[in-house]
Amino acid sequence: MDFVYPENPLNVPNDLTIPTKNQKRNLWLSVAGLVGFAIVYIAIATWFTWATFYLVSEGLHSRNSNLFTFISALASGMIAFFMIKALFFVKKGEISQEYEVKEESEPKLFRFLYRLADETGAPRPHRVFLSSRVNACVFYDLSILNFFFPSKKNLEIGLGLVNVLTISELKAVLAHEFGHFAQKSMAVGNWVYIAQQIAAHIIARRDALDDFLKSWSYTDPRLAWIFWILRLAIWSLRASLESIFNLVLIAQHALSREMEFQADLVAVSVTGSDALIHALHKLQAADSTWDSAQNFFYRQAQEYKATANIFNVHLRTIDHMGRILNDPGFCRVAILPDTNPSEHRVFTTDIAQPPKMWATHPYNHERENNAKRRYIPAKLDDRESWVIFDNPEELKANFMKKLLLNFPEEVSNDEGLLGKLDEEYQQEYLNSKYRGAYLGRSFTLYAEKPENFLDHKIESLSKTLGELYPPSLSEDLEKLRNLERELGLLSALKDGFLVPPDGIIRFRGNEIRKRELPKVIESIREEYEQVLGKVSEHDKLCHSAFFQAAKEIGKGWPEYLSGLLEVLHYADHSRTDVDDARGLLNNVYAVVTADRDVSSRELDRLVKAGTELFNALEIVFRNAEKIELDSVLLERLGVDSWASGLGKFGFVPPTRENMNEWLKVVDSWIDLTYNSLSQLRYTSLEELLNVEAKILNWTLDKKAKVEPAPKASVPVKDYPKLTPGKERKLQRRLGLWDRFQTADGFIPGLLRFSASSAIIGGIFYSTVHWILVL
Structure with a gap:
């Protein structure tokens, strides 16, 4: 195993990955916002649930009840139902064209992952999937139960990523992902994400109940007004909760930035300051060329019922693009200088977008400065990442069959088609x-x-x-x-x-x-x-x-x-x-x-x-x-x-x-x-x-x-x-009404929140009034 696993750097400071003051402050702000949202959510759901049962039960027996008692009960019940039904969701973590591997078939890979997870203090992956992407991430199923019990983490490893990175660079990328789950603050991120899913079910989801209310609101006016009130109540609920939850997200976004920096430092602690940055540099070119390679791969499969190894196509495409652009550094990293390697920079200061897999992360040059602020030298292992698999060629062949499953006819492997790729790039x-x-x-x-x-x-x-x-x-x-x-x-x-x-x-x-x-x-x-x-x-x-x-x-x-x-x-x-x-x-x-x-x-x-x-x-x-x-x-x-x-x-x-x-x-x-x-x-x-x-x-x-x-x-x-x-x-920009509807901007958002809160308050007042009357 030591032959496959790159050496860890020596003399890593003990406090390298300790959360910063900014991260701790943003963590507490996120917790405070989340607790506030939970209190508001539970209070609204509890009150309107209780009020619904009370108004219905007492309204059936009280002499003071009338039609408006039951309309208030109906509006109250509708709000309670929308609040409660959003709690019962399960969001499946999914990847496209997944190919699950087991420890029995890839023992070398799993030993590598287990050792890396243990060194970074992260839980070991529950299941491991290979995908046809330039990506690596941890994903999981989510439900309301994950507020109280941790979810089992699955790991995705994109073979497009494996195809271009060295073993040190792949180790750094995986260590970054594992680093998130070694963070105690990650639990807050999970809670915010679960709360976001609950809010999304209320705010964005439209189902049969919405269609039912809409259809009945265009019937006989003597009846339709009741359904207009119900639709207004639901709109108000959605608008109010969205405004409140956006405050939680503002705090969480600030925390997320600090967490990304710390996850990078976790990678630095086991691979040094350069490996992750080198991987980040390669990913920009790997993204675009992988898309081109896939297009060629599938096009040949359709036209000729034969195709070349997609991983060889990818590497050949990288070579061609480097030649066309007159860029010898295309998807390659320059050799580190012998003197002052800590001052060497791969990225310039700009607003360049990160690669697809890290599109929500800080900018590349910021991540490089963070990784090299306390420079950790380490030996870079330049072997291909494929060495972590027991039989790479067999794996590639099986994975290509997985990619071609949807083709009606059998597609053969013909490496001679690489010549056709060369012809296309000779235009x-x-x-x-x-x-x-x-x-x-x-x-x-x-x-x-x-x-x-x-x-x-x-x-x-x-x-x-x-x-x-x-x-x-x-x-x-x-x-x-x-x-x-x-x-x-x-x-x-x-x-x-x-x-x-x-x-x-x-x-x-x-x-x-x-x-x-x-x-x-x-x-x-x-x-x-x-x-x-x-x-x-x-x-x-x-x-x-x-x-x-x-x-x-x-x-x-x-x-x-x-x-x-x-x-x-x-x-x-x-x-x-x-x-x-x-x-x-x-x-x-x-x-x-x-x-x-x-x-x-x-x-x-x-x-x-x-x-x-x-x-x-x-x-x-x-x-x-x-x-x-x-x-x-x-x-x-x-x-x-x-x-x-x-x-x-x-x-x-x-x-x-x-x-x-x-x-x-x-x-x-x-x-x-x-x-x-x-x-x-x-x-x-x-x-x-x-x-x-x-x-x-x-x-x-x-x-x-x-x-x-x-x-x-x-x-x-x-x-x-x-x-x-x-x-x-x-x-x-949206028109005034649409900006009000979508809370696009501070003033429209404030006006929408005020209007929706007033309507919710009116329904609350109505329920209180009829409870007191009854």
């Missing part, structure tokens, strides 16, 4: 010589007309062609992507779509207030526009230079090049228009359903947004008949014509009557249209770059034989041009 637009200029980026979106990329003034053609795609372009593109990401995150924070984990916005090493965000955003936008202008100028220079070279060559190449650029421009803008229309529909849908009740006016607004999306789709299909693609593009697409490849448009516009059914099928039409336009975009981009490479070769080699160009594509001229800034306007 011209992925060539590293372009410095990533065409990777995840649509350069034509920034021009209203495709001709804008053909009319840039070229002073010296040979000199320009020799200086295209310089190394500095990589830096400009990386800076542009970072600025785009920062703008997106800051805008989302300003509009309330994102909330910082601990309520504090940290940006480029500084803490900023929310009211300062517009000024910061404007500053970043100016920086972004400056870099974008520089990159866009290079785009125009490139394609104008090749177009001018094509004019000197002749033989139909300038027309062919121009046709390809026009097709690319059309595909880019058309698919962006469809996607933007979908964004509008999603935005409107989110707004009108925010209060979980769609009014007649809101339905009309939803129909209008759906109609705009329908029109965007219809334009694409209508224009298809007017587009003539060249023979090379048709062959690459595998179709006789663009119209036949796209198919017939058999969709219908939305109406008030068909809206529910329309929403169920609209995504399939969006996906069909968007994917077809994407395929046309990538095909025309690939051919454009191939032709430009030929033109460069013919220009440099005057003796090379120039072949005549194919007949040029004839695209449509009239189509939506959605350049940046022309996107459909989205509603960033």
